[in-house]
Amino acid sequence: MKIAFLADPLSTFKTYKDSTYAMMVEAGKRGHEVYAFQQKDMAVEQGVVTARVARIHFTGDSQDWYRADEPAETNLGEFDAILQRKDPPFDMEYVYGTYLLELAEKQGAKVFNKPSAIRDHNEKVAITQFSEFTSPTLVTSDEARIRAFQKQHGDVILKPLDGMGGAGIFRVTADGMNLGSIIETLTGNGKYTIMVQRYIPDIVKGDKRILVIAGKPVPFSLARIPQNGEVRGNLAAGGIGVAQPLTERDFEIANALGPILAARGLLLVGLDVIGDHLTEVNVTSPTCFQEITQQTGFPVAATFIDAIEAAVAASE
Template sequence: MKIAFLADPLSGFKIYKDSTFAMMREAARRGHEIYAFEQRDMALELGVVSAEVRRIHLTGEQDAWYRADEARDLRLSSFDAIIERKDPPFDMEYVYGTYLLELAEKQGARVFNRPSAIRDHNEKLAIGQFSQFTSPTLVTSSEKRLRAFHAQHGDVIFKPLDGMGGTGIFRVKHDAMNLGAIIETLSDNGKRTIMVQKYIPEIVKGDKRILVIGGKPVPFALARIPQGSEVRGNLAAGGIGVAQPITERDREIAEALGPLLAERGLLLVGLDVIGDFLTEVNVTSPTCFQEITDQTGFDVAAMFIDAVELATGK
């Protein structure tokens, strides 16, 4: 099988923890051909979507971990699978990329996750479809509504709708310290829509990443535990990742959402759960493969490539 990965520059990969690298390594181990390209390498010309693609050979070394062939301009439909692994920000360039991938689908390409499904599932807002699993949440640009929500719940978390890695997240307690400044900054004085949620005290035990592949949950989650006075558990914000078996509640959430999201074209989803509550639905480039595998022995990348093979019939 020929698998092309749409990813950020390979030179920036930290292969000891990178989930895309884990996917590539498992695919190569099975004898599949691995290719890579960046979003800027794509083009639409004469109605055909192609990209400047390089075949990648894994060397097994830590630093010079890959060798790349000369770039070739190939139709995306010539691959058996396209794996979309570009990291956010989910800006208009990202959206344009999904439009090109969607056109490639119409020409026969198989893209995972489906481009239209990525667009339709904002990683913060998607939880609104599953409010039975969420803590009290408000999405608005109205300062009046945001202040009223804080007055009602007392201890809340503000976050932008387009952030990643914990950026732009603020906790405001009952004393309302800096409430006005935070609302003004995040909402750009009422011009930008933001989210506020009731604070979930169980964050001290970790912000759990539950991976769902082909509609089925990985049996272990990675609890990303905040350190010191930090309220964010994100690994990028200094959180420590501890793998643990998923709880009954974790499984309930994953099994309720998994088949539905898979049917919509989301082969790989990262559900974020704090305590008993769903907080995000990650669909762009969910991570934590290697942390879970290293700590538990469960091969997440193998489960993912199994799902790709099943989906493509290869």
Template sequence: MRFAFLADPLDHFKTYKDTTYAMMVEAAARGHELFAFQQKDMAFRDGKVTADIQRITLTGDKDDWYRAEPPLESALDAFDAIVVRKDPPFNMEYVYLTYLLEVAEKQGARVFNRPEAIRSHNEKLAIAQFPQFTAPTLVTSDAARIRAFHKEHRDIILKPLDGMGGTGIFRVREDGMNLGSIIETLTANGAHTIMVQRYIPEIVNGDKRVLLIGGQVVPYCLARIPQGGEVRGNLAAGGLGVAQPVSARDREIGEALAPVLLKRGLLLVGLDVIGDCLTEINVTSPTCFQEIKQQTGFDVAGMFIDALETQCT
């Protein structure tokens, strides 16, 4: 099969941990052809969505890891699958990308995750569809509501709806220190909507990334444990990643959401779970494949390519 990866620049990959790289290695090992392109390579003209796409081959070297042929303009429906692996931020450029990919789908392209589903599932707000699994949560731009929520729960987390990697996350304890300033900063004095959640003490044991692939729960998760007094467990914020079997509660949440999200066109999903609570649903470019494989031996990339092959046959 011919798999085209819509990703950020290949030269920026950190191959020792990059999930897209792990996908490519597994696909190449099975004899599939690999291609790559970026959002900037795409265009719509004369009724067709095309892109300047490079065929790539893997060298097996961790640093100088690929060879790329000169790009050729190709219709996206010329491939068995378009695998969307563009990192956030999920800004208007990303939204425009989903619009173009949606047109390509109508022309016969197979896109994973589906662009409409990516666009419809804000990675913070999507948990509102599954309140039975969440901690007390408030979404608002109103300072009075945020203050009332803090008064009720005493220890809270505030975060922007468009952040990634733990950026812009604040904890305010019972004393309310700097609450007003944080509200002003995150909401831009009431102009921006944010999310506020009751603080979950189990964060000290890790913010768990539970992966769903093809409607199934990956049996191991990666607990990202805050370090050095941080409240954030994100690997990008210095968290320590520890792979472990999914708990009974992790599996309960995963098995409830997996078939629903797969039906919506989300082949790969990364749930964030703290303690017993669902905190985010990641759909743009979920990661942690390599960390889980390195620590447990479970072949997450193999499970993903199995699911991708099934979808393409």
């Protein structure tokens, strides 16, 4: 197969932990042709979506890991699969990219995850569709509602809807200290919608990333455990990742959501669970492949490429 990855610059990859790198290498091992391009490389002219795409060759050296051919203008419909792996922020440029990929689908491209499904599943707001698995949650830009929610629940977490890696997350305890300033900062004085959730004490045991591939959960999560007094377990915020078997509750959540999300075109999803509660549904570029494989031996990248091969075969 010819597989193209829409990703951030390859030169920025941290190969010891990057999930997209693991996907690429696994695809290459199987003899698939691997290509890469960035969102800025896409264009639509006279209704046809193309991109400046470079074929990637692997060196076997994890430090100096690839060679790239000269990019060539290519109709995206020529690829057997396009993997959308661009990281957030999920801004309007990201949305424009999904529009172009959606048009490419109509011209024969097979895109994973489905562009419209990515667009329809904000990684924070999507949990509100599954409130039976969440802690009490409020989505609003209204200060009065936020204050009432904090008064009711005491200890709360406030966060923006478009961040990643734990950026912009605040905890306010029962005394309400700095609540006004945090609301002003996150909402831009009422202009931006945010999420507020009751604090989940089990965060001290880790923010679990559960990977769901083609509707089925990987049997191990990566618990990202906060360090140095942080309330954020994100690896980007200094959390330590510890792989562990899924709990009964983890399986319950993953098995309930997996088939629903897969049917919507989300081949790969990263569910975030703290204790017994769902906190995010990650659909843009879920990570933690390598950490889980390194600590448990479970072949996450191979399982994912299996799913890509099966999805392409099923669509032919």
